[in-house]
Amino acid sequence: MKSENSMQRHVNMINETHDGFIENELLPFLRIPSFTLNKKGINQAKEFLISYIRPFSDNIKEFEEGLIMADVSGSTESKLLIYMMYDTQPITKEKEWISEPFGAVIKTLPPPLDKLDKCVIARGAYNSKSPLMCFLNVIRILKEQDALPLSLKLLFDAQEEIGSPFLLELLKNKKELFKGCTDAYYPSMKQDLSGKSILKLGYKGILSLTIKVSSKNKEPHSAFSSMIPNPVRDLIQLLNKIYANNEFLIDSLRKPYVLSEKERNMIDDLMEEINLEEIKQKAGIVETIENDPRKTFTNYLFKPTFNISTLKSGFLGGGTKNMVPNSATCNIDIRYAQDISIDEIYEEIQEITKKSAKKSKSHFELIKNIGYESSRVDKNSTLVHSLIQSAKQLGYSTQIWPLSAAAAPLSAIKKNIGLNFIAGGLGIGGLAHAPNEFVQLNSIIDTRLANLYFLMKYYENLQKEE
Template structure:
């Protein structure tokens, strides 16, 4: 593939203009999921942008915000499904930012000076830079009549809230996507050293809320021997559900069965001693295990039981010695096992029902969000296309067997049987925290990488067939 072709030349020629006139104005829109004004402004921006090359744009009203569906005609009738998101996390730690989060100023990060100038903005990494960079690459290809295949674009406005409308959206348009074999989520996935990180799947998740309560008012603690205490009962229930690092449901009682491919990739990751890199990125100072292989198996494949919120009783200033009448907690369970999340939820409900027979407090359990795990083979067209596109940019790839995180896109695999993967070039970081950034000099590689992905996917698809 010649590197002086007109598309590559155009991407390079207009990179500074793209950053100044397109990307920075987009990053300046405060499209926090629950900021209706910012969301509406972002929708207007996106619809105006894609109208330059899209054949059809549909706005689907979700439970919180709209999702956008767009059809883009390429040079063949084969379709690739593209998922992106325009909403962002809120800003909770403004005092820790080195620049206002919605001004998209270029700064040098004190903690990473070797990266040079970085755009500091909420959404710079997750995920407005890859969204607009990908859309811009499509526009350039369409202007040159060189888009090799057709696209369906899904642009989500609820991702940061767990994409609650995504299952209903897919159900409504499942016939539209019936001929899509694969789905791609453009992202910025180079580490600080420049290696492209590609994860071959995501864990599933079940997030739930448990309330424990009585009909009493808050009463004086002198009555604690003769009335129920929902806080104590909830702690007992949590210990009943999770003890000795085991979740007490049948479906997760057995260890995940590692495939040969998983073991080989874990061996490579273990030998590279990536634990310190993971700790640094996640701002972790203490971990449970120091043995490298054991760390990666626990991190990637063992199910997690996380108690993210636990509340009860008097929480204002001073002391109030009373028996609370209400206690609540949020729990999230992540799993690599190939199990429907509803199976886990139903097993937990049964366990909780059995436990409730032995207490006088009332119990209520609510499911917040849930979806199963997903995996894609390293020999799939999607994975080979991304790796080959990275090679065109002289970038090496680090393969992970699965991500420890979860993704709403697992629903694509679970509900429609569509393989999907997240990946792309670009150096960025600090998602969900202060000083979210994208390295300015890496944005050109992001856009060129997407161009090469289009070409490599076309080549590999033909070979695979």
Template structure:
């Protein structure tokens, strides 16, 4: 049993060990484990081995497991917990381009003092090596006091998250029995925008599609053919303009099948966050919210499905002017999904709409670009309330259950393949510049993140 006195000792151990923990993180950040670049395949292997050695040194049974791509690192502690837990993170990082926008070399990490506090500067500091190491350091502090690691832990660290995770689903299927637990913990998220701790409990899914409409066998002179020949750009925009009505609702048949309304409890939780849609938009030079009539800002970005045109091209777009009817038009579109929406059904409904409106002289080609369902966690599981209380205690601010407008496919993979929900807890900030030059992670996020995991482990194991 974990007593308050023991918990205090573990928290103190984490604080006392912070300088050494930062040194270890710096060593980890120096490894340029860029998974998308074949030139760094050896560095990804080095990062996997570094992580395995750290975990083995702590007493985990740790392995580097090779895949057809980059390796997975797995580790387990001794059994005996009230409930076993699977912790997931990734050790690969994004490319660093454009290099000339970095203020310091991306793989020469350093601690930088800023007016609001010290930060860790370097590629991977926030996404995801710094976040991953908060959990590892929590386990280190735990062992220094208890003499053993927290029981019932399974760790899975991926080396391909930044390159689409091509090996992950096969690995989960092949090792399902060994990886399955009562709950997954995922650290690849952040805090709410005002700095309060948060647990992400729902993620939107995604359908991506490219549409190519062809008409004449060449670009045509608009003086000779305008008004008579089919214009594929006009055809394309006419079709796309029918996907949403003037209230912002999507018009595809059956589109809203499986889309739930917010519960009163979750709506109240989100209302308490004080989200200001106008202020949020002002950060990117906008001020006027658009979207579904009658929906709140957070509801629209976390809990409602969307249709977006991500890119469109056709005809002449160079300098000067060229009066042509283009022979081809291309658009890239995406849907964000919520609830139980079926990605295959949404894709089929969209293609049916396009084909039903296509003139006889036009041809259409479709290319699918990914499809994954939304993920919703069962927050009736008592672990969620326990973890929320633990985060509140550590940060001195009421933790919140939040949504995420984007997709984190691993959460859905855990549900579909391993049959378990995930608790997504991270300590990143909105200004961490992940995927961009000058990435950083607050030292306070690293310190309190470690302490937060200690509290969560004490409550759950």
């Protein structure tokens, strides 16, 4: 009875403080323009976070590049590692936003998302500053009531959107910082538009590259094109040696991913449950390559992808200009579900680039930006069970996906320090990296309550295991 009364007291406190949390904690944090390369905004967000956690945290450590670590003492010696990111994507296509991107305005989105009613609209609202603040708020409430069930190690990343390079080095070279951690959890808002909780058992791997091709020429008239190198043409030819006709040509990714029996069964079950049109709406997708829904969804999760996010060269003004460009640049991200090291993929592309350079008068530069392997978490792990139970406590069922098509530096947590990890939690949001990124206002209370139940359930399950 005492335990039930204590839990109800925590629930009441979260409900009673909800409006104040939105107005005085969440919205002010969302209004800080903390896109990764904005050092002023990152520093402002960092100071906000340190000030917020100082009353209930110990051993707050500031590292380079905005990374923060802190301990929060509970009733256990072991600690659950909590990964959180507070940097965001920069603002693009500002004219398409219905409000100022860092204004954190509450309003209704245009159709078809108007059915969600009022939403908080801000860059970083969904990915991932709202779930971060919701989680910290619940920790603060529990600490004030001397009721935090387990100890935590907080990890705040300010470089996630550029691949977390400093964190990756820390995980590789400073493993002792994470001694005593049991698992790693990334608080997120993972409900679909119908309210069902989505839990994904891992991430694709990713390799991000920049390729620059250039010549020493000025930018002469195109009449000279037969006698001088053309960096644009050379770049396109190089790309076509890596990927062409919707298929990889490099050995490491040439063979398609083979689904296991468990994965095929999960896809069978998901095709009975998912609403692909809602998934597309939430992501801002209008057109897809395939018409068959099953093939579209299976490719989304498992097919290796070759994405050119930037391709820049030549005359970009109005009209035309007949000239031979002296440089061409592209940014590429490769995502894959296979159990392959990023070094194997990179070395193949590096070799192809060297061969192209030998055959051309252009100069080639291949830059490795970030990379981490694919990873998985067991469906029967304490993390997964605890998240399913916390959603159920609030009346929500959980849909389990075999994999996330996204990539995350959390994969390096598994590889370097051997911890299971997962991203999960309640709350409805979307349009990450796109104009009008949002979280549904009425779902934020479930985000906070689910954090409470997750911490309690994880502690209970951990005690049973021990």
